[in-house]
Every structure is written in structure tokens, then in C-alpha cells.
Amino acid sequence: MKKYHILKRLALVSASAFTLTFACKDQFLEVLPTGSLAQAQLTSKAGVEGTLIGAYSALAAKNFTQVAASNNWLWGSILGGENNKGTDAGDFTAINPIQRYESSPVSGDINGTWQAKYEGIARANATINLANDSKALSAADKTRIIAEARFLRAHFYFELKRLFNSVPYVDETMDYGKGIEKVGNSPDIWGKIDADFKFAYDNLPETQSSAGRANKWAAGAYLGKSLLYQGKFAEAKAIFTTVVASGKTTNGKKYGLVPRFQDVFNAENDNNEEAVFAIQSSMNSGSVTNSNAFDVLNYPYNTGTDGPGNCCGFFQPSFSLANSYRTKDGLPLLTETNGAPAYNAPENAVKHDYKVASSDPFTEDNGPLDPRIDHTIGRRGIQYLDWIEHPGKNWIRDQTYAGPYSPKKYVYYKSQENTLTDGSGWTRGYATLNYNIIRYADVLLMAAEAEIKGGGSLATALGYINQVRNRAANPASFVKNLKTGALEANYVIAPYTAFASADEAMKALKMERMLELATEGHRFFDLVRWGDAPKVLQAYLDYEGKTLVTMFGGAKFTTGKEYLPIPQAQIDIQGSTLLKQNPGY
Template sequence: MKKIHILSIIVAGMLVATSCGKEFLQKLPQGQLSEPQVASKDGVEAELLGAYGILNGNISGSWGNYAAAPSQWLFGEVASDNAHKGSEQTDQPNMNMIENYTSNSANDNLSTMWQVYYEGVLRANSTLKLLKADQEGAKQITSARATEIQGEARMLRAHYYFYLWRIFKNIPFIDENTTLDEAKVKPNNEDIVPKIIDDLKFAIDNLPTTKINGQSGRMDKNIAKAYLGKVYLYQKKWGEALPLFTDVLGGKDITTMPFENNFDVTKEDGAERLMVSKHAINSNGDADNANVGDMLSGLYGSSPVGCCGFYQPTIDLVNAYKVDNNGLPLLDNSYRTNEYKSDLGLAGAAKTNYKLDTTLAFDPRLDYTVGRRGVMYLDYGVMPGDAWIRDATYAGPFVGMKTMIPQSQFAAHAVPGQNYVTDLDVSIIRLADVVLMAAECNIELNNLPTALNLINSIRNRAAKLAPKKTRYGNNAAKYSVKPYTSFPNQDYARKALRFERRLELAMEGHRFFDLVRWGIAKQALESYSSFEGSLLPAYKDLVFNSNNEYWPIPQSEIDRSNNTLEQN
């Protein structure tokens, strides 16, 4: 169910050719099939698989898809207090602009995001148009399957539009009934969220609860329910979101689903995985269908991966995993006192002889999220510090872990000679996310005991994580994570929920969007800048304003629309 290169990109499917900058769609390549020729069972199914293919954020090739990664690491994490771009300050300077809130409409990361996900919209629309032609003509597809295909295509379209909406907010809505001429000048002055909701409701009503054809990457009813609940959450419609989350969680016990399995390339179809971008290494070693969006996050230098040194956890995130004597997080941000910064700032003998302080009290999820000097890292051995980092003085002494696979799996799950390109799947929505969204709804509806139980289920599972070790075989920290005994009031519960989402979902693409929808982005990010900038000067004095909650629309797209699109 990976990228399907369909030669029959039809005229009827060119609805967003101009707005997406897909010039090759504006003329028929030699040997291209006409609409009647592909308005068949095989043609529709192939077009639908092509729509699924955009889930990995890649249209073709392997390099350059980072901004469109399904993990949304650049916009969701680097723009937040969780991650740095990494590498060196002069590398990928347009990413620096995303990180420090100075992006302009010429930023190529914005163009990539726009073009890739509108390509997904295009393919979903093309599927629906071909399906309609079949149903009005030869009817090779049964009515039951036709309804499922509609549900899948509209679910995918809702996802692609939601990703675009979170980044740009004001975007044109183009569906299967939009003509090419209309698409060229479609304005972006309409709130598209109701259209997203309509698609998701249709998917809920018409998708099965089981996977179509037994294929784990297919859309289903529970995915649609979780996604609609998430959209309602962004609208602060707690009462409408909660029943959807409750349905998805019915009969499931998150404490029986190991946290680490979510990032294990050998256990990718586990019970916690809801909506997933499936990845694969092609039989010829081609990486088109692999996890190309996350490839830059590979460890640098002498590491077994060898490239590319981007996407490093912040010092602030690492310290957020500190716990108090009761095994609870420090909700008042006092974790920044006596900060832990590994060997940052040391030189000479002090640097060479640095030894990990194993007496620090940490939530064990830290060492399943972050690589730090002196701690065992997957099966690579002990993380040595700077030898695996491009420039620690710029982006800090820590490396990420959730995007990496064990060295023992390179042969089966990485592109030959490119161990930073793997087929590790990416969770777009996993069950822990739903648990915490349900807890958030309960808090906002003032159902604090229920919220307490939900949050504690996440913490009780974290307590089951095996301790990570040092080179000497002893525990790498004084690990502790315990449940909350009570939520004394709604404000405390809200802080606990927001902190828990950070700890559980760190480096998975959620953080920036959470801060924005909670209305605390300016406060949180400028406070973070004050702390992080005192240790790493590149992040000092960041200023975040309300216009930074969304990004500029690419100027190239405004030009193609003959200035119909209005800049944010």
C-alpha cells in the first residue's frame, strides 16, 4: 500500500494542478489512459492506493521531504520547546526560520508541505471521481465496496486537509466536483473545518471496524472516530469529542500495551497503533516508500547510522522528565533548577572523564525517547556524546531515539548503505494519544476522577519500562514514575494533563500544535527560550506572537492563483 506511480493521471484528476505546482499534470504523457479506461475496478483501486501513498509525505524520490513527514517533526516539534533542528547552524537555514519564528512566504519547507498534501487531496478527489464514473457506467465495483472506497478516500482527504489547516489555516477547499478552471482561482476565505468534519462523519458511517483486506494500514471506523474527536478537541467541543474517544477506547487496556513497541520496527502492527503511515524498502532497495521524512534524524559521526545529525531533543525536554520524591513531574517548571545538561560546556580532562550521574530521579520514558551520554542506546552500545552529534554547542548534547531502529535490523529494514533511511512506520494517532485526549475532555467538563484514572493508566504503563543501563551494568538513573493520588482542582488537572502529553508523546509531532490550541504558546515558548538560551545561545530571546501560530502561504502558490489566494 505504498506509493503507486500511476501512468494514468487523468485530466479529470487535475483539480489542483495549478495550486500545487504539479506542471506534469497539465499535459498527458505519452501512453496515458483516458478517464473511461481507468474508470474500472482496477483503476479505481489503484488510484485509491495512490492516495494512501501520500501518507508518508513523499511524492517521489527520497531526499527533500522533511517538512511533509507524517511525524511532522519540523512543525510539531522543532517549532516547539521539545526539539532543535540540530545539525549545524548553517545547515538548512530555512529550517532555522521555522524554529525561531521568522519564516517568510519563500521558505521551501512551506512549499513542500503545501504541494505534498495538496497532492494527497488531488489523489483522493481523483479516486472519488473515477468511482462515480464506474458507478454511473459499467458498475464493476459492488455497491458495498464503492461505499467503503468513498469512506477511505474521504478519510484520507480529511487527514490531508487537517494537516494543511494546522499549518496554514486559510486554505482553499477543492473537492472532486471542482473543475480545473475553478481550482485555479479558488479563494482561501472559507473555513474548511466543517468540510473536514463532513468527510470524517462520512468515514465513520461507512467504514468497517475491521481492516479492509486485512491490511493494517487501511482506514477504519475507529480511526475516523479518533480523528473526528481530535478535530472537535481543536474546536474546544469537549462534549462532542468525548463520546468518540470513549468508543475508540472501549474494552482496551493501555497498560497491557508496552510503550516501547510503538517504536519497534519488528512490532509495527500492535494493538496501540491506530492511524499509521506504513513504510517499506522496495525490493530493489529504492526508498520512495520508506520513512524518508525522518531520515535526517539519523545519528551522526561514529554512530552506526552515520548521518545526518538533525532533530535533537532540547535540554528543556530532557529536564522535564525529572520527578519529585513521589515520582511525579514538576508541574511548576522547577525542573529547570540545577539543570541537567550532560557534558555540555566541559572541556579537556573534565570532558574526557565525564561520568553519568545515576542518582538523578527521572521518569523512565526519558531514556526510551532521548539518547544521552553514558546510557545504553538500543543495541548500538553506550551513547558516547559529541561523537554522535554534529555540533553540540549549537543544538545540545542529546539525540533522539524514537525514529531509530536497532543495528541488528539494518539489513532487513534499512536501505542498503543508508542506515538512516528505514521502513519504520510512523503513528499518526496511537491509543495513548486518544487516552490523553479523552482525559483532556473530562477535565474541561470537570469530570476529574475519570480524567485521573485515564492519566494514571498512562503513568502506570510507563512504570513497567525496564531500566536503561550504563556501560557498567547499573541503572542509568533513579527511575520513578507513579500515579497521581488526586486532582485537587481543575487547574491542577489541566497542568497534569498537558505535562503528561509532553512526556508521553515527545518527539512525535504534537507539541507545537498542542501549545497553540491551548492558547499558551507565547508564554510557554518564550519561557523556554529564556531557559534554553542561557545554555545554548542560538535559542535566546525568541519572540512568539499570535501571527506565529500559523505559517505564511507560499508566495509561489499565491502567484499561481493570480493573487486569488490571500496571504495569512
């Protein structure tokens, strides 16, 4: 099957787009650095396009910290209580304080995440300047390229805004000596983000030459998301209504939900009708970093050939996340018990094999569960993709530290090894599965939220939410044992019949976003924008800390520290009078 590999096409020109050259009367003394390109080459059509591809490649944060990519496995999912770091206490210890909400301004991973986002912005700005200077581009190509670059710039600033809140805003007009050295950090950048997304929405085509490029509808969906984060629900509702009605992928497919939930997370099905905007991955392109290398740590911990990756045991789903898939009459448990989620009550908790050896008997949970649990979480005794039934403790590096579960969504299939994986690196875990920054189920749920909060129709919101639930209820997607063909659990899921109030609808919407988008890097940001982070995350820490004492014992979530600290390394460079630290650090 043909795949579209933007990252594979990253050329030397993209790495050289930022080289400055200076005129000199003694031109024979002017020798360009090895590998650099002259301005005439950079402003050629190939030069500008190559620089733009370089901006796309920054989505994967290659050559920066493992946690800086746009999938936000640390910043969205671990901080959101869906997963913990996993592995053991001595591996990637820099994450240990972060997952306890004890982030420090001197964290190298926080600084690396900051740097990665601004690298993407620098490449987008360079693309815009080159496009404006180029005489080789047609008017249509110039407009398209600038629109793509502004879309990417908006994405990186959107990421910075929700990670750090107050950040410096630098556009293509700024450079050293032209004001860049005087730019301080400010929280007031939403208008600039919206302007870039709006320009992209107004000027990008509906289809593109490569499936991974942003198109009009990706820009529209992202604009709606930005408006939703600002609480501009009526405006978000208007744009989402249009995107749902008319949106299509860059390769021309009408937006829709793929029939089986698990096919969203299968490299053989990349760039499907649900892919609104994705980081493209490729293999055998000369570098394993062109795969989804940002997920290479996040496989079950195993050292044999009966499981994927040979490494590393990170990103283990939490007890709380597993429990959230409990259903009653096919619906989630939306109530609370003594201020804690009802699904974490002892009578509702999902049975697990914590501290049970793989050689010891274990009987799986037979209570009713949302079927998405077994596409999201690796559980003992349940078929793990097309590998084997999850063996439990043998695939966990340290259960007492990180619990009994394994990640599952972004793991490759056994049948794909060496065809959709790149085994030329230190591990077999370099796969070519795209990461969807925005997928259509996310759009439907954002559209439902805009309806609920923007004075729209609860019936329309109900319809959007039930589209997502009905796809999950497709029996063809239920996990079955490969040997016997029997269902692996008691899967019971049903649509909602009605919402009596906006408050009831929002409770259902919030739960649905967790169930559908779990481990995809959204949860923490949702909790912060809803104002739910202090209550929900402290309840999570209290619950997990009862068992995972080494990891979470005594951990506290501090109200007012919903954003990461500004990296001290950046303050040291620019000065504390210009770059102000966030409150609480």
C-alpha cells in the same frame, strides 16, 4: 513476521490517475502520453484501488521537501520546543529562521509542505471521482473506497488547518472551468473536515485487508481529535468514550497500550494494538522512499559502524525537554519559578555533557527521572538501543550550536540492520519503522482532556492519564546496560492519586502529553490550541538561548503568528485578491 506495506503497493495507476484525455473525431490522432492509462483502466477495480493507494502514499510526502510528511518533525516538535534543528549552522539552513519563529512567505519548505498536502487532497478527490464513475465496483467496495478517500482528504485538510489556518477548500466537484480557479482561502473549513471524518466513521468497516488502511475506529479517533481542536469538548468526549470502549485496529486487535513503552517505536512491533493510524514503511521495494525516508536525517551524527545511520545529526532534543523528565515523589514538576517551568530551575536541570569531550570523564545524572527520558533522548553514558552507550560529543556534530542530546524514538536497532533497513541509498538510515499519526496513548490523553474540559468526570480523566503513566512505570521497560544489566538511571515514576480541580487536572494532562508524545510532532499544535504558545515558547527561547546563543540568541515568539505564512508562490499563482496572506507576514 508478516508486515503490511501499503506504500510498497503503489502502482503506476496511482501516478496516472490524474491524466486527462479528450475525445476527438479523428481518433487515430489521439495518442495517450507514455505511461498514461485510459479512463476504462482507471475506473476498473484495480484502477480505483491503485489511485486510493496513491492517496495513502501522499502521507509520506515523497518527492516534496524533507519536512512535509505527516510526522511533523519540524512543524510540531521543533516549533514546539522539544527539539532543535540540530547538526550545525550551515546544514539545511532554510530551517534556521523557522526554528527562531522567523518564517518567511518565500520559504521553499513552507511552500513544499503546502504543495504536499494539496497533492494528497488531489489524489483523494481523484479517487472519489473514479469510484463514482466506476461500473466495476460493488456497492460495498464503492462505499468503502470513497470513505477511505474522504478520511485521507480530511487528514490533509486537518494538517493544512492547523499549519496555515486559512486555506482554500477544494472537493471532488471542482476542476478548472468548474469553479476551482475562484476558490479563495478561508479559516471556515472545520465543518467540512468533520463531515469527511464522520462519513468515514459511519461507512468504514472495523477491519480491512491491509493493516495500514483507515478503519471505522481510526476515523472515530480522528473525528474526536478534530472536535477537540475546535473546543467542542462534550462532543469529543462522546466519541472518545466509544472509541476507548470498542475501538480496534484495522487488523482486528482491541485497542490497548503495548506493555513496554519502547515497543511502540520498534519496527518489529509495527501495527500493534496501539496503532490507530500509521504511515506504513517498507524496504527493498525498488525505492528507499518507501521507507520512513522523512526521518532519514534524524540520527546521531556518527561516521562509524558503532551507531545507526552514518548521518546526520538533525532533530536534537532540547535542554528543556530533558529537564521536563525530572520527577519528585514520582510525579512531574508542574509548578513555575518566576514564570518559568520549575524543571528548568538550576537545582532541577538534568546533568549533561555539554562541551565535555567523549574522552573526558563524565558522571551521569543520579536524580529521579521519568523512565521515558531514555527512550526519547540519547544521553551520554546511557545505553542507546542495542548499539553502545551514547558516547556524548563524538555523536554530536556541533554541541555548541545544538546541544548534547540525540534523537532516539524513530531510530532502528543494530540487530535490524539490513533486515528492517534499506541500505541501497546514500545512507544506512532508511528504516521500515512506521510512524503513528495517532496512537492509543494519544487517544487516552485526548479522551482525558475531553473529560476535563467537557464537564465529564475527573476520576475518569485520572484513570486515562494513569493508564499511560502506569505503562511507563513498567520495570520491564526501564533502560538497562547491555553488558551489566544494571539500570542506566534512577527511574522514579508514580500515578496521580487524585485531581482536586479541573485546573489541576489540565496541568497534569498538558505535561503528560509532552512526556508521552515528545518528538512525535504534536507539541506546537497543542500549545497553540491551548493558547499557551506565546508564554511557553518565549520561556523556552529564553532558556535555550542562554547556552545555544548562535541558534536562539535574541529569538522572539510573536503573538498572533501561531500559523505559518501562506506561501508567496501560491499567492503569485492565484492572485492576492483571491489568496489572502495570514496576519503578521
